[in-house]
Amino acid sequence: MFRGVSINPKDDEPKAVLYKNRREELCEIPNEYIESIEYKLRDCFTMTLSVPSKVQRRGEVISNPLFDKFKPKRQIIYNGDRYEICGDFKVESNKHIKKKKFTAKSFEINLNKKDVAVQEGTFQLYKSKGDKIDVEEGVLNWLENETSWKVGYIDPNAKSTIGLFNETIDIDLYNNLNVKDVQVDKILFDKDVYINIPDQVLNFSIKYNNIISTDFKSNVTKTENYEHKFENFAEGIRHIKASYSIDNSYNTVIRYEFTLINGFIKKEVEKFTYLQGLDINFKDIVLTYETGNKVEKTKTKYRSFEKGIHQWLPFLRDMVEKAYDCIFQFDTINKLVNVYDRQTMGRDNGFYLYYDQYLMKIDKDLKSDDIVTRLVVEGKDGLSINGVNPLGTNYIEDFTYLLKQGNISDELQMSLQRYNNYINKVFDEWDSYKKKKDGKNKQSIYIESKLQLVRDQLEVKKSIKIAYIKAGEDRSFEQQMEFKKLEAEIEVLNNDLNSLIKTLNILKEEIKQLDINMGNCNNSLDKKTAKDVQGVIFTEEDLDELDECIYSLRLSDDYYTDDKELFDNAKRVLNERNMLPIDFTTDVVGLTRHPRGWKNIVKLGDVAHIMDGEEEIEGGEVRITGFKYTPSRQNSQAKISSVEFNNSKFVLHDLKTIRNISLNKINRSANAINLYRNTWVDSSVATNNLKNIQKYGIQANSIPIKCNQNINELDITGTGVWCTDKTDKTRKKQFYMGAGFFAVTNDNWKTCKTVADEKGLVAKSIMGTAILGERMKLVNPNKSIKIDDYGISVYDSSKTLRARVGIYSIRGENKSSLILYDKNEKVVLSGDGMLQNDSLNFCDNVDQAHPIEFPIYLYENIELREAKLFLHLSNYRVGFEGVEAGGSIIKTTNMNSGVFTYLSSASKTQMGGENITINKSDIEDLLNDKKPSIQIVNKHYHLEDNHKHGLPNHNHVIQLPNHKHEPKYKIIETTMPTSIGVYVNDKLVASNINEDCSVEISKFLETNKLNIIKITTQTNGRINCLLSLSEFINF
Structure with a gap:
C-alpha cells in the first residue's frame, strides 16, 4: 500500500541530518530549525527551515557553527525521506542576529532537471525481467536506463487491465x-x-x-x-x-x-x-x-505518446499518470519509484474526524464549474467512439448530478427516465446488429486476406508466364507442357479470385445494411423525435430545459489505441465529473495523540471519513491528499495542524470547452462514412495507401488497378499491364505489356505470334505500304540469320557473328562489303584487306659469345595481330674430316760434329709447388669438360752430380712410304643451351628459358622498320627458332 509518514518506533521524533552529498554526513539538525513539513500526494514534500546565525549555549550567546553549513543543493534526511535544499535562500537580519530561511524539497525534485526524449509510438508502462510476451521496453525502463532511479513496487492494475x-x-x-x-x-x-x-x-x-x-x-x-x-x-x-x-x-x-x-x-x-x-x-x-x-x-496496457522532449518529473506526473491511470510515489532514500493504480489505491483504516474529536474547522472548495453532463471524446489519429457508442455519436451524456441536486423539473425528470428506458430497449436491438456486423466484418477481413493471397499467387504465376511468353515459339515440348499446366493453375486462381470478389461484395452489402439498421437505431435516439409506446418522449419545453442542462466539454485523449478502451475511459471520466469535486482543508488538533498511533491513521492516499454530527458530510468517502506536520520543540509537542482531503480520487482529466460545434451533423457524417469502415475509412492499411497515392502515385505492385468495360478488361499489377478483348466471348484474345516487351495472343497464351522487345519484333507477317530499311529488323527462328540496319548477318550455333554483308564504318567512312569473322569476331576478310599467316624458320649452334641474330622487316600497310616465337632446344653439335697424301718422301739430316754439354757442379731441380689453390671455377671447368684433370704434386727436389751429355756425328733418315687418307665425317653432340634470353630491338622480352617454349613478341615489333631478334645462351647448345606471324594486309 502507499507509504505514509514513517516514524521510527523507538523514537517518536525522528532526527534530521544534513549531508554534503549522498555519502558525506555533515551534522545533525536541531528540530527547532524545522518550521514545518508539508506532505502532498502528487507533489514534492516541502520542508521549511529557519537557521539562526547565533545560538545560546549555557546562558551565553555564541556564533552558530551550523549557520554556514546550509548551502543550496545539499541534502537533508528526515523521517525516511531525502530532501534537496533549494536555491531560494532568504536572509533576515537585524542588529543582533541573522536568520537563513529556505526550503528543501523531497529528492525526486532532482528529476525535474533531467530530460527524457520520447519517441512517437505505443508503449507499456514497464517491462519486467523475464517477460517473454511483452518484450518492448516500457516508459519506466527508460527511467532506469537514463537515470540512477529504479522501479520498486508496481500495482498490477496500473500495468494491465482485465477484460474481454x-x-x-x-x-x-x-x-x-x-x-x-x-x-x-x-x-x-x-x-x-x-x-x-x-x-x-x-x-x-x-x-x-x-x-x-x-x-x-x-x-x-x-x-x-x-x-x-x-x-x-x-x-x-x-x-x-x-x-x-x-x-x-x-x-x-x-x-x-x-x-x-x-x-x-x-x-x-x-x-x-x-x-x-x-x-x-x-x-x-x-x-x-x-x-x-x-x-x-x-x-x-499500451498507451500512445507523441514525440517530444520533457523533464522526467512533470512527464511522469502530468502525462504518464494520466495515460496509465496511476499514481507515482518516490522512495527518495533508496531512489525507487513505486506505482499505484489510481482507482484502487488506499485503504480504509477507520480514520474518522468529528468536531468534538480532532476536527476544529473544515474549508470546502466545491468546484461546481467542473460538473460536465456531455463529454465529447477525441482519440488520436481519428480514433472515435462512434462505432461502440449506442448513441452513434462521438459524445456521451450523464445528468446524474443535476438529478441528485433536484435542479431538473419533475416533467423533465420523467422524460429523462422514459428516455433512459428507451435507450436500453434500443440498445438491445443496436447491440444485436453490432454483433452481427462484427461477425460480418470478421468474415470480410478473412475474405480480403484470401483475396490478397490469391493476388500474390497470381503475381508469381504471371511472372513465370511472362518468361514463357517471351520465349515465344522457341519453347521446348517440356516447356510447352509446363506452360499448359501453368495456364490451368492461373485459370483456377482467376476463378477463385472472381468467387472471392463476389463473396466479398455480398458481405459488403450485408454490412452496409447492418450499418443502416444501426444508423436507424442511432437516429431513433434523437431527442427531438424519440418515441416510445407512449409517444414522443420530449416536449418542446423539455428540450429547451434540457439544452440549458448540457455542460459540454471535450476530452482529447491521445493515449488510447483501442476505441473500446477509449469509450470505457470516457465513461469513467464523465462519471467522476458528475460527482461534485470537493477539496477539503481541515484544521485539526491532538491528532498526534490518536490512540492507534497517528502514523497508522494519517497515510497519503488512504480513505477517511469526515462526520458532521452522526452523518457523514457531503462528499462521502474522501481520501487524504496532504497534511502539514510540525516537529516537536523544547516547549511544544509535534503536531499535525491541517489535513487535506479530496473526493475525486486525486486527479481530474483536463477537459476543453466546446463552442459552436454542430454535433449532429458531425455524427451523421461520421456514420455515413462508417458504412464502409473495413474497406476504406477505418482501415489503417487503406489510409496508408491513400497517403502514399497522394505522395508517390499508385503503386501497382500493392494496389492492383482494374478496368472492366464492355470492350476491354484492363488489369494493371506489379507484373505489368494485361488487356483482354471482352467482345470475344472466349476471352482468348489478350495483350500484355511489361518486363521490357509487349506481346499479343489469340489463344490465351498457348502460342504467341507477336512479341516485341529491345532486340526487335517477332511477328507472323508484316504488311504495309512501305518498309524503312534503316528501321527494319528481321530474324529467322533459330536466329542464325538476321537482317538489321547493318545488313545481313550470319551467326554460328554458339551465336557468334561469322559473316556480314552490308554497310560498315571505318574511321568515320562508310563502306559496303562482305566481311568474314573468326570465332573471336575479328575480321579475316573485308573490302580493306585480308588476314595472312607467315612462318620464318632458322636454326644454329650458339654459345655465350655467339648468339643467334636474325632480321625481319615489316611493311607499313600491315596490321600485326599476332607474332609468336617458338624455341626448340637441342644439344650442341661438332664434327671433323681427314685428307689424302700425294706419294712417298725420303729426307736425310746430317750432323758434322759431335756436340757435348758439361755440368761442372751439382744441380738441384725443384718440382711441384707450394700453396696450390683450387677455385670454384676449376671445379666447374672440370665438370663441364673444359679441363681434363687437375694435378696436385707435392714439392720435391732432384739432385744431380757433375756429368756430361754428348751426341756423336750421325745421320737421320726419315722415310714416308706412299699412302693416302680417306675422308671421314662425324657429328658429336655435347651440351644443351641454358639460361636463354630473347631480345627484340635490344629490349629483353624473355629470360631464363631452359626448355621449349613460345614467346609473344608482337607488341615489340615495329612496322616500316628492320627489326633485329637476338637469342642468347650461357652454355653451348643448339636452338631451332620458328617465328609465326598473323597479319592483316590492307589492299
Missing part, C-alpha cells in the same frame, strides 16, 4: 539461440511450426527478447528487444525462415519467408537492429498468435 480480449497462444521458437559472425543474407533461424485457424485470418507476432550482440574487436556488448507483428494471413503457416539482410534504403532488416499451409511462400520484410559481423545470442524467440476467440484475461 483476443485469446493468444505462445510458442517458444528458441531459447538461447547463438549465431556467430552475422553477415548479410545469413539465416538466423529456419524452423517448422504448425499454426492453422480454419476460416479466420491469422494474426501473430514474433518477439525477440534480450538480443545480446557482441563485437569482440571493440569489446562492445549491447542488449535489445524487438517485436514484429503480422496481420491478416489468409492461411496458416507451417514453416518460418528468417534471414538478416539490408533493404534498398540500406536499412538493416529481417527477411521472412513463411511457408503457408497450401505451400505458397509469403515473404515479409521487417526492420531490425544492426548485427553485421557480430556474434548474437537470442535469449528467447517467442511466437504469439491469436486463436480468434474472445476470453476474459489480463492484458498489458
